[in-house]
Amino acid sequence: MRFLYRFLLRLFLPRSLRDTHGAEMEQLFVEQVGEARGRGLPAAVRSALGGMSDVATRAPREHWNRSGPVHSQNKEHPVQSFLIDLRQTFRSFARRPAATAAVVATLTLAVAANTTVFALLDATFRRSFPFPNAERMVSLNEKAPKWNLTFTNINYPDFVAWREKAKAFESMALYEGGSANLADANGAERLRVLRVTHDFATVLQVPLERGRMFSDSEDVPHGPNVVVIGHALWKSRFAGALDVVGKELRIDGAPHTIIGVFPPQANFPSDVAMWLPLRGNPRQQGESYSSDGIGRLRAGVTLTQAERSLLDAHASIWATKDT
16 A cells, blocks of 8 residues: 555656655555554555545646746756656566556556546636636635645535635535446446535526435435436436436446436536535544535625635634644
8 A cells, every 4th residue: 555655656746745745645644544444444445545546636736836937947847757757657667567457456546536637627717617607606625735735625524614614605515526337227337427515506506407406414424315417318318308306227236316407507517427415424534635615705705805714714623633
């Protein structure tokens, strides 16, 4: 596990970040996996995969942050450094053929994660949002100044505190991208899914074509298996049937009840076929920063005011962690 994590740090992160914080990040990874191992092997595996995924999803942002004018004066450009590291890594990899299978499997997941990040950036910054009052919609994230990280993704308990206390926001939601196997009487296929909090549709301000969004009582650990499907899937799988709500789909082998249909403009960030409850636990153990966030500002609120509101909401979290 430690070797794989060190390998991913070298493969994906900028050299300046690794030189400054690599050893500390590796030690923290080992400690978190060790703590999770006390809860059993599955927990240790989930902790390790989560840490490796964090490296892969954070890498594009860190390279982007270091490729601006301030960093362009460096003798070695971050992209050049990245390619050099890549070549050196594969030379080292060739000398260790016994580890090839495990590392290739890990890299497959990492590349998929990076593809998701770049698709999100494209949808967020290059295309206009097809939502009402889109100028009031903002991307939410956390940062780690101690490690000079501008983006770390969001810890679910932190988000719960923001949602309750950050008064500058009209609404906010978390989401995590992925894929799932879908099966019904018409066959099976692999589709893109988005796991979201129950307030996702409220942030977008997009009414459903049919049915409803899942409720807060359904967006809980071990909650009922419900799903909202997209317009395209409704047309392709159900021929736009008006009685689609209440029908059943098997998602990753488990039966899910369709409770709603999103319209085409709700397809955020892109190519999403199904929306499932995120089912976050506000009392989760450990520091899993795995979600992205989106929020809608109240009318007249500036970005500076919104950031101040988030910092105020976060004050109680810092106080708890310092004790």
